[in-house]
Amino acid sequence: MKNKLMLTGVIIIILLILAAVFAPKIAKYDPTYINIKEALLPPSEEHLMGTDMLGRDLFSRMLFGSRIALTIGIVAVGLAAVIGVALGSIAGYFGGKIDSVIMRFADIMLCFPAFFLILAVIAVVGPSIFNIMIIIGLTSWMGMARLIRAEILTLKTRDYVLCSRVLGASNFFIITKHLIPNGIGPVLVSFVFGVAGAILMEAGLSFLGLGVQPPDPSWGNILMEGKAVLGVGWWVILFPGLAILITVLAFNLLGEGLRDALNPRIK
């Protein structure tokens, strides 16, 4: 059952990535092409998911939206992972003052509700795809830093690490040969869950009008625009919502599967 769920997640993610990569090839229409005469057409053969209030083809917009969702999710969390792993392993390995300064900083960052902090930064720098990626990255590294630090704290007392040290290994050797390969598992899991979270976050921000700005299609801002036609254009609401749901679901399934695979005890 578990494996099937994970497989479903993987397949959905692969399809999404394909859709994102080949969006220009698959999409029949330019996602920003406005055609007022065809506004708010229900789904049909011509327009698989109908058109929005400006007559833009929703299916094309959704395809290009998947690019934005995946890019933001992966880049933002990638940035968070780089910062988190760097700071977390430094803190965990060297301990002492460095550790307490880094972890105290992470504690402080964790005190802020993420959405509030992100909104505040957006208030300052303004919303854009680039800014959203950077902001989400800069405000979500703390969990991963804590994870890798905790891993390294236990790993560095493992007998094989001690042996390695007795055999004369350098810090660099120990970190790269023993600690990171053995400690990266939880970070990987957290990365996958993080992507799901970042996609939801981006959609939420765009939905509030503080994320990706029109005419760039993001699932969140398609939904925001769809809100205005709630009564007459159900398809403008339904498809982006489903897309977000399915994407986030897929990443969560993958994350859950990875976690089980890396931690056989909870089978």
Place this chain on the structure above:
Amino acid sequence: METCPRSNNETCPRPTRGDAFVVGNIGDARTLIPILASDSPSSYIVALVFSGLVKYDTNVELTGDLAESWDIEDEGLAIVFHLRKNVRWHDGHPFTAEDVKFTYEKLIDPAVPTPYGGDFKMIDRLEIPDAFTVKVIYKEPFSPGLTSWHMPIMPKHLLENESFVTTKFARAPVGTGPYKFKRWKSGERIDLVANEDYFEHAPYIDRYIYRVIPDQATLFLELETEGIDLMSLEPIQFKKLTDTRFFKKRFKKFKYPFFGYTYMAYNLKDEKFKDKRVRQALNYAVNKQELIEGVLFGLGRISAGQFVPESWAYNEDVKPYPFDPEKAKTVLAECGWQDTDGDDWIDKDGKNFEFTILTNQGNDMRLKTAEIIQRRLKDIGIKVDIRVLEWAVFINEFVDKKRFEAIMMGWGLGREPDCFDIFHSSKTGPGEFNFVSYSNPELDALLVAGRRTFDKEKRKQIYHKVQKILYDDQPYMFLYVPDSLVAVHSRFENVKPSAIGIGYNFIDWWVPKAKQRYRY
């Protein structure tokens, strides 16, 4: 005073008192001190609680409000207002000329952060010969001065010892208007009740409730479920969402002209745009009707210059350019812009004709407009980029510092046609409003004359010329005048849209007893 809407055979039903009127809006008011209120929610409430000396009637003519009448003296150098007697503040204190003087003093007080000081700085001094006469003496004749006295008057007895930054008055105002302030639940609602002693007559509707619903879609859902009685509609809502039988039974839709227009401004310091023929050519290349269809769903008109068609200053003879891309190409070719290298973009001196339109984030209509213009200009070989900027950055970094090629914006206008600040060549300093650096001595002279002339016919002549020159010079590409769109619950009687909107006769609106929804 009011006319019966029915035909003569029927007896005209008498207005009944009672019920409440619930308005929904996405923003909360910020302050109810009239001279500080610059946002529209605050202005709605202020307009109901306070009165100015003058106001507009349905013909867009100035008429008395707190002032019964006025005289222009010394060839326009002075205005003498004769105030209504027996007007009382909501707390019972009598209204006098002292209050007008107090309001004036605050308007020009450097310690008061009011945005409305400008017109009042033209005043030399203000005298009050008696309790019900106010004499305003200007430094030089200043015709927009009279209009500026629609500024709501504030009670001296409550405010003279208060700091305008900290006073409680900002959230519990006392005025002379048709509704009295009752309560303000921040972010939620503002309650007003009818002022029984209002000097025109007591309003029929007992309560006015302003609800804050910060989301346009939720607001519309509230309207659909009759949670609110009035809201401004977006073009899509007006056209598409309100077409249901359910909706039509419960609501009446109104459409009336908006006083303002949307434009694309050129930086006239930019080499490309210096030649007025180029600007005219661009005007030929853009289909304004398409913009109105696409962006406004047909709910607007083509703008033919600085004034809206309802304004007395509007010149009927100025006709918008027709959509004629061929002519645009010809004119551009005359100016030396031609595709010489076969890359589909026209060029001159080896450089392609390309520019960037800047606009602010958060205004969909402007963005869509820019997108459609982008496509039309592509057809004649001009490459346009669009950049959306956060508002403060847009204004501070680009508009104020004149770091732009073209920008997409809109002006909201008053009824006074004076546009000295926008187009006079002396107003091009940083942060001033002639940011396109437009300069035309002929127009400068007309704008000055317009300000000094009081005779309406003469002013009309002046502003007709102003409009003609502006449209010919095209410092802006004038695009469209959108319509104001509202839905009002159908139980309200006597709702009559006019050139100045629908709210002007609110005190005469009423609901038949049987249809009243709020009864306590």
Place this chain on the structure above:
Amino acid sequence: MIPILFGITLISFAVIHMAPGKPTDLVTQLNPKVSMEAREKLNKIHGLDKPLYVQYLDWIKKIGRLDFGKSFADSRPVIDKIAERLPITLLINVLSIFIIFIVSIPVGIKSALRKGAPFDKISTVAVFIGFAIPSFWLALLLISFFGVHLGILPVSGIVSLDFEKLNLLQKIFDLSRHLILPVFVLSIGGIAGFSRYMRQSMLSVEHQDYIRTARAKGLPEKEVIYRHALKNALLPIITILGLSIPALLSGSVIVEKVFSIPGMGLLMFESVFMRDYNVIMGILIVSAFLTLLGNLLADIAYVYADPRIRYEK
């Protein structure tokens, strides 16, 4: 504690003061009647013409006295604005925590006990969906179904217009009708997450030696589960609950926006649009403080619940 509080103020301040524009820009807008001079005047009144570190020192001194400055939008003290919005947000959040608790714990226990049974499978699927569903989308669907289509629940706000005229019972009823949807939407992610944690926690406790001991004693299954397993399984939940407060507060921005609830989240949203920096900084600090408070409460609850920690103290 003190360095954390200090860090919170520093980050809040730093985040806000990297801005290119001035917060007063939006107040003045591009109104032809507002001169450059008037704008300078506004900046001076709000102290925005001083150097940054002076502004920070001034600001932090005031914070000590709970003075977060004035809102640029309406010149009211920020603390007043937050104080009138906070109770609503707290109410919704506390209700959500309550709902999360009473739903997710039984669900988690039941699916752990019946691992692999239909209930477990259905709840697992529900949990995954609940975890992935965008709250704003769910809110829209619920509003249009219950509010517009069926017309049985209000669309927005927290009380009816005539709330004041109702008696106590009616007031409670009216408030509940308004709160059902927002609280549900705010809770959904938490319910999903906590059901999962509870299930996992219960499963891992199930295999502990002391559970075997309890069974070996011949205790009835119910007592094994509710007396021995549950207490231990709840321990990690307490910690996670403390950590989930920032997530709940984050969620209230969207929920309050969609349902037009005048709480702190909505205030944050509005302030962001208006660049009302003092309010933004105030909310950042208050929310961080709430998080700290939540963590502290969770720690205290943990100490109370886990004798091992009590002993060390």
Place this chain on the structure above:
Amino acid sequence: MLLKVKNLTINFKNDDGPVKAVKGIDFEINENEVLGLVGESGSGKTVTALSIMDLLEKKTCCVEGEINTSFNRVRGKNITMVFQEPFTSLNPVLRVGEQVDEVMLTHEKASAKEARSHTLELFRKVMIKEPERVYDSYPHALSGGQRQRVMLAMAISLRPKLLIADEPTTALDVTIQKEILELIMRLKEELGMAVFFITHDFDIIKKIADRVLVMKNGRIVESGLRKSVLSDPKNEYTKKLIDAVPSIGGAFPGKGKKTGEVVLEAKDLTKSFYLEKGFFRKHSSRISAVSEVSLKIHEGRTLGVVGESGCGKTTLARLLVGLLKADKGEVRCPEKNIQIVFQDPASSLDPRMRMGDIVLEGLTIRGAKRREKELVLREILFNARLNYKDRMKLPHEFSGGERQRIAIARSLAVKPRVLILDEPVSSLDVIIQKEVLGLLKDLQKELFLTYVFISHDLRVIEYMSDDVAVIENGRIVELASREKLYESPQHAYTKKLLRSVL
């Protein structure tokens, strides 16, 4: 006859298909006897016990065969069980007293007051000092011995007919072990119950069992009266098992006099730790782990270091190899070439590295060439009795004994002169234990190594050492040659330790 097991078969449903844990066994337990069940880990002992208690999860295993009793089997009342791990067998969030009360409350419908006084009486019976205080304590506040007494109190609460004791002393220190065993035997006499005693340790069987069952891979390979099994084992495996048990007083050839050079010397080694304690992590207390330890080890000899858990043995080992820095004193080792082998081979091998890479890690760190590494690998694997073909396998593919040999091989690959062995066989089954110890002895001869051998087990120490140091609370209380120490111990603590050996 009290209990009769007939053709008991137990299958576990695993992801990779069913696993047979118990393959059709028959035995019986008579009234008032002690039946010992011996076997190595994984032989199916515990599963058998749990199936008698009916504690196996129905979902994951399938029990076939008959278990008949002469009485009405009521779990917790007339048939009870004591488990191996006293540290995890009590619920950490309930008071100890309450947990014992439950037995009475469940089976006798007694009032809380009655239950409490009954529990206090039980506590006295199992010789718990300060029963009132213990009653109100939480498990973590009790020592391992106390907890095991509490478990016993729980088990005898309602005078059971049969007590199943599953390795009840294995996790305890030797001195405590003996007390608990004696307690069980006394209770058995007092209450007239039968005891089904499960252990891996033939020494215990020798001491307490009336009859013995020997189990291997889910089958009973031998059964009979204690004496006959011990003195005349029929089965090969039983023989091996009995042989493998180290015993005190064996005659081991000594290495004669201390003649070689001193290869490792410690002077006045002292080390303390600061423990962070309490909710706000402010109060720290200083714990002295090793104080003023001085040692001298001559080339080619083995120094045994013996002590109970927490006495500072491990700290001493780490100080000697330089993993910890001493607060005071110094370690002198002329050639700076000391290696260490740890107790748990599962944790001392990086789970993601291949066996060959693990063994060669020291050379990799030293930057050795591939050819050189290849040569050393063949040689060292041969020495450590490991198969060269297995060099690409991952640690989890090896058995416990093999893993420990890999760990030893890794240390030897860098050609050390001194090897610190920190409980190298404690986690291994006896037969494997013997093999590894034999390997270590052979290696010592072949490679002329010097050992510091650390263990809690006096029997193993005697088998391995030339000289023995006894440690109590971080201090060496007695240091003497093996013969002298075992024959005429001087210090009271040494005597106590020796007495507790069964």
